[in-house]
Amino acid sequence: MVSVHKYTVEENLPHKFGEYVLQRQEDALEKAKVFNVAISGGSLINVLEEALIDDSTIAPKIKWNKWNVYFVDERIVPLDHKDSNYCAFKETVLDKLDVLPKVYPIDDSLVDAGAEAYKEIATDYEEVLPTKLDLLLLGCGPDGHTCSLFPGDHHKYLINEKTERVLWCHDSPKPPSDRITITLPVMKDAEAICFVSMGSSKQDAMRHIFDLKDTAMPSALVNELFGSKVSWFVDDKAFETVTSKY
Numbered sequence: 001m002v003s004v005h006k007y008t009v010e011e012n013l014p015h016k017f018g019e020y021v022l023q024r025q026e027d028a029l030e031k032a033k034v035f036n037v038a039i040s041g042g043s044l045i046n047v048l049e050e051a052l053i054d055d056s057t058i059a060p061k062i063k064w065n066k067w068n069v070y071f072v073d074e075r076i077v078p079l080d081h082k083d084s085n086y087c088a089f090k091e092t093v094l095d096k097l098d099v100l101p102k103v104y105p106i107d108d109s110l111v112d113a114g115a116e117a118y119k120e121i122a123t124d125y126e127e128v129l130p131t132k133l134d135l136l137l138l139g140c141g142p143d144g145h146t147c148s149l150f151p152g153d154h155h156k157y158l159i160n161e162k163t164e165r166v167l168w169c170h171d172s173p174k175p176p177s178d179r180i181t182i183t184l185p186v187m188k189d190a191e192a193i194c195f196v197s198m199g200s201s202k203q204d205a206m207r208h209i210f211d212l213k214d215t216a217m218p219s220a221l222v223n224e225l226f227g228s229k230v231s232w233f234v235d236d237k238a239f240e241t242v243t244s245k246y
């Protein structure tokens with residue numbers, strides 16, 4: 001069963017999320033010298049800023065020098081492009097830090113080289129990723145996608161993948177069209193998985209995931225497959241139409 005943490009604006013979701021991340025950091029550093037985290041792009045990056053930089057009780061406890069930061073998905077664009085998840089993370093988080101984590105972006109030298117090169121970007125990134133990540137920080141799109149694992153027959157090859165850990169996602173329904181994404185085997189091996197979902201644009205997805213348990217939505221499939229290590233931080237707007245008790 002997944003854990004769902006639901007908050008109103010006054011209850012300050014980013015702070016509670018920050019406490020959760022801190023706990024995962026401490027747990028990881030008890031066992032190893034580094035904390036291996038993979039992050040999403042999109043709205044999650046702003047929550048990272050609020051939780052880990054702007055929150056004055058959380059910020060001093062984040063041991064950035066011990067963090068290795070990877071990306072659960074990345075758009076195949078130059079790293080300084082506005083659509084790059086790395087670029088968003090750099091501008092929103094990294095540029096505000098005095099002590100930097102080790103960050104592992106994609107190799108963007110091949111972004112203009114076409115299909116074969118895109119497969120290579122994915123394969124190369126697979127080699128960069130550690131086998132076991134301590135924490136995956138995921139978003140959930142209004143269509144229930146997570147990472148760049150999109151719903152629908154055309155993208156079934158992504159969630160059906162059993163061996164390769166990073167794939168090229170083509171014809172993404174959300175631009176830009178070419179991306180790389182981690183696959184379910186990476187999630188299977190991760191220590192913990194945490195979603196953040198905020199705002200009314202997520203209501204329909206939340207109802208499908210939490211009431212209807214519609215595993216055609218990749219985020220619902222993650223719940224079904226890896227439930228006991230999955231946490232959701234949701235706000236009351238996103239969860240407004242969910243009727244099941246969590």
Ligand SMILES: O=C1O[C@H](COP(=O)(O)O)[C@@H](O)[C@H](O)[C@H]1O
Nearest residue numbers: 040041042043044139140141147
């Ligand atoms: O395209 C993407 O979208 C998802 C969801 O983004 P959000 O802004 O709706 O939260 C994100 O998790 C993923 O990393 C990103 O590439």
